[in-house]
Amino acid sequence: MTTSTGGTTKVPAVLVLEDGRIFRGRAYGAVGETFGEAVFSTGMTGYQETLTDPSYHRQVVVMTAPHVGNTGVNDEDPESKRIWVAGYVVRDPARVPSNWRAKRSLDEELRHQGVVGISGIDTRALTRHLRERGAMRVGIFSGNALPDEGTMLAEVRQAPEMKGANLSAEVATKEPYVVPAIGEKKFTVAAVDLGIKGMTPHRMAERGIEVHVLPATATVEDVYAVNPDGVFFSNGPGDPATADHAVSVMQGVLERGTPLFGICFGNQILGRALGFGTYKLKYGHRGINQPVQDRTTGKVEVTAHNHGFAVDAPLDQVSDTPYGRAEVSHVCLNDNVVEGLHLLDKPAFSVQYHPEAAAGPHDAAYLFDRFVSLMEGQRA
């Protein structure tokens, strides 16, 4: 156990929103400045997974749970090789980590990876502000000599917006790699990495799938070069409206009729491939308590979400698409946002949320089994 030191660092920090609202607190993690889109996440556990989720690239994440860092940082729970959030906002960071798996404190980890954060602000006030005004650009400035408020605000307003951002290539692997099946290998899946989380190929591998993770720039030919039984499109950051390349690759897969599964960004890509539009939600869904109904069974699952955009598809009718009939398979009961699509005439489906659930509940893990069934069906 580390002996505690007299309170957290007292270096001042300021959080500046693009609409001019300012919160003053203390520096957390690295000292410096950072910019991004301010979003809030309501999960009470799983900060390590959140920080390392590539979908948070260029976003400044506000944690609504006041205590963050209590269990420190371990080597097993990250969802990728690095922290992706652009900045981190917490109320009461832990001074001492406590968990038998903890290797170091979160504060150290953030500093080590150069992630600028702020602590000690009214995160609930900030969350309510974002809920009412929508996600917006933000800057965090920390250090003993801070610029004046006008200068900081001007800098925030110069930062790029999330709408129209094409970010997959920035976070995805540059080289293909293989995640071997656990136990007997039953299938091969080509997974297009648009910002994939580590747990996703793991969940497939647990089911006997050998996963070939391909860069975001992979072509239809690259996909079929691995001779896949199924193709997977991952989650990832950015505006789906910019993902033309991924959309065209998916259309190639749909034409061939290979079993297809998409998660999150992958759901938006399927939506676009089918001819639906996408739109930016006011403040998105980010948390691990969202009720989603599977419209095929009527059952409700509690699910992990991280999306700022959504598919615009009709909820209560079957749509005709170039790839046959499609319908909305899952819907969020909080606000009726489309949470899943499936094709009635081809083996393809996707969900907007995170069945791999890291962090989050395991209620939706059956979707990986559904993917396996599709691949089995295709073989039979």
Next chain:
Amino acid sequence: MPKRTDIQSVLVIGSGPIVIGQAAEFDYSGTQACRVLKAEGLRVILVNSNPATIMTDPEIADATYVEPITPEFVEKIIAKEQPDALLPTLGGQTALNTAISLDENGVLEKYGVELIGANVAAIHKGEDRDQFKDVVEEVRRKIGHGESARSVICHSMDEVLAGVEQLGGYPVVVRPSFTMGGAGSGFAHDEEELRRIAGQGLTLSPTTEVLLEESILGWKEYELELMRDKHDNVVVVCSIENFDPMGVHTGDSITVAPAMTLTDREYQILRDIGIAVIREVGVDTGGCNIQFAVNPDDGRVIVIEMNPRVSRSSALASKATGFPIAKIAAKLAVGYTLDEIPNDITQETPASFEPTLDYVVVKAPRFAFEKFPQADSTLTTTMKSVGEAMAIGRNFTEAFQKALRSLEKKGSQFTFVGEPGDKAELLAEAVRPTDGRINSVMQAIRAGATPEEVFEATKIDPWFVDQLFLIKEIADELAQAPELTTDLLAEAKRHGFSDQQIGEIRGLREDVVREVRHALGIRPVYKTVDTCAAEFAAKTPYFYSSYDEETEVAPREKPAVIILGSGPNRIGQGIEFDYSCVHASFALSDAGYETVMVNCNPETVSTDYDTSDRLYFEPLTLEDVLEIVHAEQQAGPIAGVVVQLGGQTPLGLAQALKDNGVPIVGTPPEAIHAAEDRGAFGQVLKEAGLPAPKHGTATTFPEAKAIADEIGYPVLVRPSYVLGGRGMEIVYDEARLSSYIAESTEISPSRPVLVDRFLDDAIEIDVDALYDGEELYLGGVMEHIEEAGIHSGDSACALPPITLGGFDIKRLRASTEAIAKGVGVRGLINIQFAMAGDILYVLEANPRASRTVPFTSKATAVPLAKAAARISLGATIAELRAEGLLPARGDGGELPLDAPISVKEAVMPWTRFRDTSGRGVDTVLGPEMRSTGEVMGIDSVFGTAYAKSQAGAYGPLPTKGRAFISVANRDKRSMIFPARELVAHGFELLATSGTAEVLKRNGIHATVVRKQSEGTGPNGERTIVQLIHDGEVDLIVNTPYGTGGRLDGYDIRTAAVARSVPCLTTVQALAAAVQGIDALNHGDVGVRSLQEHAELLTAARD
């Protein structure tokens, strides 16, 4: 899938009297359920023997039976009401056990009653240790996680002793099956402890079954609250982490929500196990609670137990999250699914989600060991706390320190002045979990203990230990800073320091700190409990304070009335006061006010977010209340603050609130003083020409001795300004008076000791009345069964009085009016009188709602607390009569002759406490109140009503068998007639030699049995204690001897408790019991709902 259409009427079983382990939380959950079912158009039939509940208010159910919760009585109700369904999961273990009995004895089948919200197979799977182990094994097979502690089930002492060998030796945990609140369980470190704990456990368990288990002392402890609907949708409503590690009952632990020290992976494992368990057990619909132990070294998870019903923790989880578990459980039971039920708080999103918190909730238990000085105060797996306080803050330190000050107990807040003591001693002290261990830990930290040392001693998680260090470091900064700067003060407030604590550290008065703080602009803001961490807008104003930036209190137009609640339940101040506060809220809301409730007790109806227009879940200290008043003043007009309904807690704040400019409505602080201050009250009595027992006030022994010498022994001594007779004692001689004064720590020049003449053989009378300044409404006159000298809270009483005549009532009315007028009451007043000879003495007056208000209200079918609230805000009794809130004519003093007789009986917590050598505590009643709750028996004649009250409190009176009688000399004369009656009813009498001799001389045969002190006879004749233990005695009458000899009957009485044999400790109770036995032996005892009683009463009044 909407609700079922095949159910038109539902029987709901409540939980009966408040006992340790089963308290007000079941009134909260039962009330919610009844309201929901009624709103669904169902006919709701309720049975609950506890009158001090909101759920037994006649408007909550369609037919309310205040009858004993025993299979016999519930069957009578079923036969009469013919309900379609029975909902047994909202009344704690009492309701569940009763429902199982009714299922097993075929009553449910006979009357075609469907059990909803639970099925018997699932209840057994969840509660039976053996079956639950299989459940956990099956879960492990399916999902790969979770296991049971290694254990053996035993049905006899031989099996118990063999079991220890199987587990590999001591220590082991002993858990009896099917007992509530973990009654009878504990840790055994050697064979002697094992024999004692397991022996008692085998007796307590209705199935004579105990479980022995490997020790997981010191592991981390967690609870999950889950709900499942008929479509198999499952949600986890809340996770709770115990600050105190395994070994302390969760009801006695400081607990925290949400869990603070789990990674997502570990949390999801618990969630997966929880869901798999609820499915495997087969809870069809409703809530359940699952407890886990997690090994801090490697994360090994052990599933400890599950409750397939709404529990104490569900109530806590509901208050902690804003997710109303009981309400939703009731809806699920009648066929809804989670996604069909809207979330009340957001009103837009469904209930099929998991609440997420952006705050921290801390619950702290409140104990009453000071009432049971003999009892072992070590905390174990048997629950011993009598109440709890919950606090909410934006971080742990804030919530934690708020929770500690919510306990309202001397020394419950951390103190940072004075010498902490010796580090090693403090650490050694902290090893043993007790009430107040947390203070030893803090003092050890002050004395230089390291975090590692604290963890070693207590196994409290290092993260929590660091939070304690954080608090201590801030205290150091406060102490060392040259001045109180804005930053420092704000930081201290942010971590929950009270103005009083800061003042203590800085050597300033509390009000000076407050002035400085206000001058610096440091005030709390109020945040909303919204289930969703602000993701959606909250429509329900359920607030908590935090030293943060943005407040969420919305402006309002209507004048607000702020009602101060009663804080944590404790002996002497329990659910009865919550009842009155809730009534005030309802009545004032109907009268057009915006109602604002302040309370910190999670078990209550008052802290339900839909009881009042606004709820502040806050400590009831001057500082916290002043800040709320300020926040509400900013929001709109305030009509006033009600202090007379929440017991002594708000009453104690009245003067200080007034001094701070807060408008108090109803009885003004000066009048409160006039009633509570001996001198002022004496003046009131003198002016009214009313006698009080001779008395005086003393601050030293010589003063006390002078008074006692003058008025004569025995004298009744007590500290001033206390509730529940705390520290009160009947002193028979000078030696004891001297030691009493020496031992009492409460006595100081500003808190003198009161010395009263003790009235031997007096009848004690309680009166509840309303006064509006002009007119008196006598709410009810209660005649105590036990003589004066037994605390009124522990005494049984009858209403209407059974032996007082019209002349007595007239005198009582005149005296009550004179006192109410003289004191200056506006609202309720409770007066205790003693009738000795022909003189009516005034013992004391309380210018507030009393403990008996709910009982009086139910017995006379008049809502006294509602009327009091209205009078406080200016209505007159005449107006309330005209409105129909009070009867048009007459009052509770002049009930019609055929009015039902109601008997209130107190319920004592004897079975919960043992001394350090494992013996029971003595059960003798005295001037200090020790009961935790009460029941009411109502019937047309006294005997039947008394028999019902006994059945509700302790189990049915025996109607035949063996009665043992041993009474003090002074009681011998009055014992003869009841003893003769017992014989007439066919009882065989046993008696000790002295008593037997008196009986014989009066022609009553009694078999002489050996006293415990005489030991076993030469031919193996057993002593009375052995006979009791062998189950050969059905009724015990044992009155304690005056002075010195109080312990003579100790072994008898504790044996009675251990064997659950009815034990009467006063001759008055014996006389009443004989009438009860007579009633039971004279044909069938019927049941009648309060609504029927009220109808008859109203008809008789007209």
